[in-house]
Amino acid sequence: MSFTPQAALDLISRACDDARLGHAYLITGPAGSGKRALAEAIFLRVNRLPSTDDNTLEAHPDAHPISAESKSRRIVTEQIRELERSLHMKSSRAAKKVGVIFDADRLQPAASNAFLKTLEEPPSDSLLLLLTASPESLLDTILSRCLILPLQPPATVQRSEWEIQLLNLLSLWFADPAPRDLPRIFGLVRDFQEILQRCKETIASEYAAELKAEEKALKGVAEARYLEKIEEQYDALTSARTLRERSGLLELLTTWWADVARQHTASPHLDLPDFAIQTAWLATQEDAIATLERLEALEILKENLNYNLNEPLALESAFLKAFR
Numbered sequence: 001m002s003f004t005p006q007a008a009l010d011l012i013s014r015a016c017d018d019a020r021l022g023h024a025y026l027i028t029g030p031a032g033s034g035k036r037a038l039a040e041a042i043f044l045r046v047n048r049l050p051s052t053d054d055n056t057l058e059a060h061p062d063a064h065p066i067s068a069e070s071k072s073r074r075i076v077t078e079q080i081r082e083l084e085r086s087l088h089m090k091s092s093r094a095a096k097k098v099g100v101i102f103d104a105d106r107l108q109p110a111a112s113n114a115f116l117k118t119l120e121e122p123p124s125d126s127l128l129l130l131l132t133a134s135p136e137s138l139l140d141t142i143l144s145r146c147l148i149l150p151l152q153p154p155a156t157v158q159r160s161e162w163e164i165q166l167l168n169l170l171s172l173w174f175a176d177p178a179p180r181d182l183p184r185i186f187g188l189v190r191d192f193q194e195i196l197q198r199c200k201e202t203i204a205s206e207y208a209a210e211l212k213a214e215e216k217a218l219k220g221v222a223e224a225r226y227l228e229k230i231e232e233q234y235d236a237l238t239s240a241r242t243l244r245e246r247s248g249l250l251e252l253l254t255t256w257w258a259d260v261a262r263q264h265t266a267s268p269h270l271d272l273p274d275f276a277i278q279t280a281w282l283a284t285q286e287d288a289i290a291t292l293e294r295l296e297a298l299e300i301l302k303e304n305l306n307y308n309l310n311e312p313l314a315l316e317s318a319f320l321k322a323f324r
Contacts, residue, residue, distance in 0.1 A: 002150040005034035009041050011149070016046055022147040024119055024128040026104070028135045029151030031158045035131040038151065039100050046127060047094040062094035067102035074210055075107045080114045087123040097126045104130040105137035108214060109233035112139050119145040136240045139233075157271075162199045162245060163252050166192070167275065170256055174278055180324050189319050192249075193312065199245050207238045250305070254298045257291060257322065264288040297321035 003011070008027070015021045025042070027035045040056065043063055049055045057063040064086045066079045083099050091097050099118075101107070107115065119142065122128065130146060132138065159167070169191055178184060211234040215227060255271045256279065262270055263283035270276055283291070301318035305311060 002029070002152045004152055005038040005041070008038055008149045008151065009045065012042050013045055021046065021127070023122040023126070024130070024146045026130045026132070026135060026138075026143065026146035026148045027151065028132055028148060030133050030153045032154035032156065033151040034154075035133075035151060036102070038149070039129045039131060042127075042129060043098045043100075046096050046098070049094065057098075057100055060094065061092040062097045063100065064097065065100040065102060068106040073106060074214075075101065075103070075111050077108065077111045077114050080107075080111045080118070084114075084118050084123070087118070087126045091125060095125065097123070098129065099126065100129045100131065102131050104132040104142075105134040107138070108210075109230045109237075110214070110218075112142060112233075116141055116145075134241065134244060136244060137237055160245065160248065162195055162249060165195050166249055166252055167256075167272070169195070170253075171275060171278055174282065182320075185319055185324055186316065188323060189312075189315050192315065192319075196246060196249065199249075200242050203241050203245065204238055207234050207241075210234065246305075247302070250298065250302050253322070254295060254302075257294045257298065261288060261291045261295065264291060294322040 012021070012025075027038055029035055043049075043057060043060070044051055044055060047062070049060075053059065057065045064083055066075060066083055068075050069079070083101075087097050087099055089097075101115075116139070119128065128146075130138075130142075135143065135148070169188075173184075173188055173191075176184075211231060214230060218227060218230075256275070259270045259272050259275070259279040260282045263276075263280045265288075270279070272279065297318050301314055301322075304314045304318075
């Protein structure tokens with residue numbers, strides 16, 4: 001179940017009134033869902049403060065926001081140590097000191113481990129808010145110690161560069177009047193796999209650079225086993241983000257055909273309004289049952305990949321049913 005920012009704030013308000021406020025909340029949701037605004041509103045609500053220029057997360061002395069500032073765009077251990085010191089100090093004016101971690105998925109592995117201590121032994125009269133669009137990138141031990149507030153996606157979705165590439169690919173592919181025969185289907189599969197491969201390589205390169213920077217900083221200071229553990233955690237981050245991006249691309253394929261299904265019923269809502277002409281034309285080329293069969297093929301594909309079936313074989317099989 002996901003919430004609007006107002007519904008999530010109402011939930012926090014009731015918890016405050018009933019003295020059931022948790023010590024740590026994980027606010028999740030895609031870009032534009034209102035995570036930052038909700039964190040601001042929660043800080044004001046738990047401290048019963050008016051909304052003024054002096055009571056923002058950046059200005060109030062009892063609000064302690066941190067975000068990625070290092071060259072590698074990661075949240076480092078020293079930032080967590082400083083947050084912990086600030087939260088252990090006596091509050092200045094507010095009833096609760098509030099620590100806010102923006103883009104919590106950017107925590108370095110070492111910083112994540114350091115933050116666990118704060119979660120396990122939260123300072124008195126404090127509240128921790130973690131914000132992220134990628135909760136799967138956080139350690140399970142962090143997730144298990146937070147109450148999760150998932151926010152609904154915004155009305156206008158911000159697409160990743162890979163999703164934009166896929167949408168352009170589908171638009172051009174369907175604009176081609178050539179028959180959708182086997183060579184064209186397998187060509188579409190190859191194009192989709194190329195997008196996936198570029199995505200995987202970019203993610204792997206980003207995390208490899210971050211790992212190299214962290215290993216350089218810890219060289220001669222940390223034990224070999226600790227460095228191995230950090231490498232394992234970066235491998236896990238790479239894998240988690242890669243799977244998330246692949247899942248998003250597969251979901252976009254489903255969204256495309258779901259809009260075709262909506263066009264069959266003249267629905268006023270489309271998830272891909274910029275491609276309304278293409279999906280409307282496709283709806284004229286077949287009946288609604290055929291479109292639903294395509295959607296079913298894509299759902300089976302997602303299920304098969306969850307069971308780690310051979311990716312190329314699973315894609316070819318599903319695309320033959322979904323795009324022929």
